[in-house]
Amino acid sequence: MSETKPPLDPNLKALESEAIHIFREVAAEFERPVMLYSVGKDSSVLLHLARKAFYPGKIPFPLVHVDTGWKFAEMIAFRDRMVAEFDLDLIAHTNPRGKLENVSPFSHGSSVYTNIMKTEALRQALDAGQYDAAFGGARRDEEASRAKERIYSFRTPDHRWDPRNQRPELWSVYNGMIRKGESVRAFPLSNWTEVDIWRYIQAENIPIVPLYLAAERPVVERDGMLILAEDKRLELLPGEVKRDETIRFRTLGCFPLTGAIRSNATTLDDIINELETATVSERQGRAIDRDEAGSMEKKKREGYF
Amino acid sequence: MTANAEIAVEAGAGIAPVSRNARPLRLITCGSVDDGKSTLIGRLLWDTKAVKEDQADALERDNRNNQNELGLPDFALLLDGLQAEREQGITIDVAYRYFSTDRRSFIVADTPGHEQYTRNMATGASTADLAVLLVDARAGILEQTRRHATIATLMGIRQFVLAVNKIDLIDYDEATFDHITAEFRQFALSLGVTDVTAIPMSALLGENVVHPETSSMPWYSGPALIEVLELATQRTAQTVGFRFPVQRVSRPNESFRGYQGTVAGGSVKPGDSVVILPAGTVANVKQIVTFDLVRNAAVAGDAITLVLDRHVDVARGDMIASIDAAPAVGRAFEAKLVALSAEGITAGKRYWLKSSSRRQRVRVQPKTKLDLTTGQWEGSENLPLNAIGTVHLDFDEAAMFDPYETNRNTGAFILIDPDTNNTVAGGMTVARTTSIDGIDGGAERNHVLLSLPEDLADRLMASEAYASLRDHIEIRRTSGAQAAAILHELEGD
Numbered sequence: 001m002s003e004t005k006p007p008l009d010p011n012l013k014a015l016e017s018e019a020i021h022i023f024r025e026v027a028a029e030f031e032r033p034v035m036l037y038s039v040g041k042d043s044s045v046l047l048h049l050a051r052k053a054f055y056p057g058k059i060p061f062p063l064v065h066v067d068t069g070w071k072f073a074e075m076i077a078f079r080d081r082m083v084a085e086f087d088l089d090l091i092a093h094t095n096p097r098g099k100l101e102n103v104s105p106f107s108h109g110s111s112v113y114t115n116i117m118k119t120e121a122l123r124q125a126l127d128a129g130q131y132d133a134a135f136g137g138a139r140r141d142e143e144a145s146r147a148k149e150r151i152y153s154f155r156t157p158d159h160r161w162d163p164r165n166q167r168p169e170l171w172s173v174y175n176g177m178i179r180k181g182e183s184v185r186a187f188p189l190s191n192w193t194e195v196d197i198w199r200y201i202q203a204e205n206i207p208i209v210p211l212y213l214a215a216e217r218p219v220v221e222r223d224g225m226l227i228l229a230e231d232k233r234l235e236l237l238p239g240e241v242k243r244d245e246t247i248r249f250r251t252l253g254c255f256p257l258t259g260a261i262r263s264n265a266t267t268l269d270d271i272i273n274e275l276e277t278a279t280v281s282e283r284q285g286r287a288i289d290r291d292e293a294g295s296m297e298k299k300k301r302e303g304y305f
Numbered sequence: 306m307t308a309n310a311e312i313a314v315e316a317g318a319g320i321a322p323v324s325r326n327a328r329p330l331r332l333i334t335c336g337s338v339d340d341g342k343s344t345l346i347g348r349l350l351w352d353t354k355a356v357k358e359d360q361a362d363a364l365e366r367d368n369r370n371n372q373n374e375l376g377l378p379d380f381a382l383l384l385d386g387l388q389a390e391r392e393q394g395i396t397i398d399v400a401y402r403y404f405s406t407d408r409r410s411f412i413v414a415d416t417p418g419h420e421q422y423t424r425n426m427a428t429g430a431s432t433a434d435l436a437v438l439l440v441d442a443r444a445g446i447l448e449q450t451r452r453h454a455t456i457a458t459l460m461g462i463r464q465f466v467l468a469v470n471k472i473d474l475i476d477y478d479e480a481t482f483d484h485i486t487a488e489f490r491q492f493a494l495s496l497g498v499t500d501v502t503a504i505p506m507s508a509l510l511g512e513n514v515v516h517p518e519t520s521s522m523p524w525y526s527g528p529a530l531i532e533v534l535e536l537a538t539q540r541t542a543q544t545v546g547f548r549f550p551v552q553r554v555s556r557p558n559e560s561f562r563g564y565q566g567t568v569a570g571g572s573v574k575p576g577d578s579v580v581i582l583p584a585g586t587v588a589n590v591k592q593i594v595t596f597d598l599v600r601n602a603a604v605a606g607d608a609i610t611l612v613l614d615r616h617v618d619v620a621r622g623d624m625i626a627s628i629d630a631a632p633a634v635g636r637a638f639e640a641k642l643v644a645l646s647a648e649g650i651t652a653g654k655r656y657w658l659k660s661s662s663r664r665q666r667v668r669v670q671p672k673t674k675l676d677l678t679t680g681q682w683e684g685s686e687n688l689p690l691n692a693i694g695t696v697h698l699d700f701d702e703a704a705m706f707d708p709y710e711t712n713r714n715t716g717a718f719i720l721i722d723p724d725t726n727n728t729v730a731g732g733m734t735v736a737r738t739t740s741i742d743g744i745d746g747g748a749e750r751n752h753v754l755l756s757l758p759e760d761l762a763d764r765l766m767a768s769e770a771y772a773s774l775r776d777h778i779e780i781r782r783t784s785g786a787q788a789a790a791i792l793h794e795l796e797g798d
């Protein structure tokens with residue numbers, strides 16, 4: 001809000017306006033919208049845009065955070081700070097069945113774990129609120145099956161996505177008509193790229209979880225991934241050693257499933273520089289995408305975001 | 306303070322590559338199956354380094370035998386995002402891909418070549434600035450090429466690249482290239498398109514895609530594809546009248562009442578006189594509010610909150626427009642449609658029409674259908690899937706439109722089937738019509754013939770309303786008895 005802030009460049013301004021337009025359209029067309037807040041960088045941008053879209057009013061819908069119980073501790077601390085600072089209406093939900101059965105990525109494997117603690121938990125949270133529209137921060141440049149996602153992505157009453165049968169989406173005229181029980185996932189950041197996200201965070205001074213910036217942190221190497229070794233629940237396997245390395249994260253999820261990258265990028269400028277010369281994609285550190293080709297699509301069909 | 310800010314902007318612009326600061330160019334690629342569309346897009350992504358190592362690795366993991374003769378991965382696998390498509394080996398939907406050079410960034414709508422997917426092409430073309438039409442140099446211009454060019458033109462694209470691909474397979478023959486190019490230019494002219502760049506290309510070998518190739522084609526001195534893309538122009542709606550479709554009314558407290566939306570045409574500043582449509586109420590703009598600051602102007606594309614100087618009735622779906630250049634308001638419009646659903650468009654059926662933030666009931670009467678092989682508009686009572694036609698729109702309540710040619714934002718609409726909630730057509734308004742225009746067809750000439758008693762005809766011709774419709778109405782003077790006979794005949798059917 002500072003008056004000396006330079007205006008956004010035309011690219012970021014166009015992306016920002018488009019996202020604000022989508023926020024307003026969904027808020028006006030649906031009865032019970034909700035925003036999925038994952039605490040990551042895309043969610044931070046999404047939250048900022050929502051605040052802008054409804055200014056001078058407040059964000060007219062709640063936020064839902066699907067908390068698997070295995071998020072980075074810094075993410076939870078950051079989330080709680082945002083809730084306090086921006087006076088957000090946030091609902092944190094953990095799958096009670098998963099909690100009861102002690103479902104963990106270690107005991108159940110990443111696939112079963114993701115299904116119960118993320119996909120099923122999300123469905124529970126959406127059903128509980130009877131939400132008819134849910135904002136998410138997915139971008140089309142993230143992954144091949146996302147490239148075909150609509151901005152309004154239609155879901156059946158059991159939250160399924162049918163990629164073969166999507167509504168055509170022309171211009172920026174969105175079809176928000178649904179029957180009772182059906183819902184729409186709305187993606188205001190569809191047309192953003194990873195670099196756009198970072199340039200916008202920089203231009204707008206948006207708070208992010210510090211894990212995105214490089215620092216010396218304890219890690220262990222497992223299955224070719226660098227896992228953060230801060231949480232007591234991480235048990236070292238035979239042969240594994242914990243050591244300090246200068247690392248950061250390109251995406252944030254559940255700590256046992258999210259690989260860090262070795263990086264010296266301690267500032268936003270560094271990150272943007274690093275990205276512009278990057279030779280690997282951002283989801284490379286995500287274990288859940290690697291199970292098999294087409295795995296993201298499969299998860300999405302089942303209701304994963 | 307202001308000076309500092311300006312310096313900061315310039316310094317900032319110097320750091321990032323130019324491509325990051327400007328809006329990306331949006332393009333669409335079209336071609337028949339096997340013309341090399343996947344290879345071309347793959348080549349664009351590969352040669353601009355948009356394919357990252359892990360994605361290339363995943364490709365290899367997926368299919369080790371599927372590398373092409375150059376040892377590059379099978380690009381089609383990189384592109385075809387959905388499992389169903391991989392299994393069938395065809396692209397069935399629109400996908401959006403990103404790549405950039407130091408000078409510009411790009412979003413390419415990757416749409417399938419099969420004839421039955423006209424609707425996907427229309428979807429991709431609806432937001433594109435430029436179309437790349439691929440032809441196989443061995444086959445030349447096909448019916449499919451003409452079809453794609455026609456659809457792209459209808460959707461408002463005016464810049465074309467004709468990529469004459471697989472030039473390596475015809476020994477880089479200049480005469481063949483010239484022949485194909487000439488044939489296409491002539492066809493493009495019939496569509497009113499003059500901005501065509503023809504490029505001899507080998508997508509497979511990467512010749513004239515990102516890297517210019519001279520040794521194998523010394524006779525070609527034109528640009529490589531990427532240069533044309535870097536220099537292409539982008540559409541804006543900034544030069545037309547002010548248009549502001551209201552998305553929502555913001556009333557956070559008793560003292561504030563603002564209208565939220567995105568400027569869909571022209572510009573606005575505090576003090577401007579505006580009209581609220583369809584009601585026709587008049588007010589002045591008091592303030593342009595955004596999260597960052599109260600602004601002294603807003604232009605097309607800006608998402609803002611508008612505050613007016615007096616209390617007037619404004620609701621979602623209304624349009625705030627400049628008072629001296631307002632869009633057409635009426636209950637009957639003529640439009641072009643692309644039918645997007647298997648059920649097609651049925652004569653006389655009532656649909657929901659959504660344009661900008663306005664949704665209203667409409668009855669649709671198909672008039673003509675475009676024969677994509679001959680380019681002729683032929684009389685037709687219905688529009689099956691993938692058909693393009695002209696229709697009459699009859700509204701229960703007033704509607705507001707600009708011609709699509711003048712403003713894509715306020716001239717475009719979708720039709721929603723109230724039974725299925727599906728989007729069943731994309732439409733582009735041509736003109737407002739009067740409700741009496743059903744009397745005589747002549748829709749293909751965009752023209753209405755009125756047969757009227759002489760005294761009425763004279764009065765109508767002298768009226769102001771007629772002045773604006775002069776291009777569309779032809780009046781034939783008749784005696785009162787003749788007019789009555791015509792009416793009687795009409796009412797008979």
Ligand SMILES: Nc1nc2c(ncn2[C@@H]2O[C@H](COP(=O)(O)OP(=O)(O)O)[C@@H](O)[C@H]2O)c(=O)[nH]1
Pocket residue numbers: 336337338339340341342343344345373381418470471472473474506507508509510
């Ligand atoms: N020789 C040659 N072959 C090409 C060229 N472009 C594409 N091909 C081949 O043509 C075939 C069809 O290409 P593909 O990109 O799958 O076509 P699509 O169906 O239009 O996506 C593949 O075997 C390609 O390797 C080219 O410029 N030269």
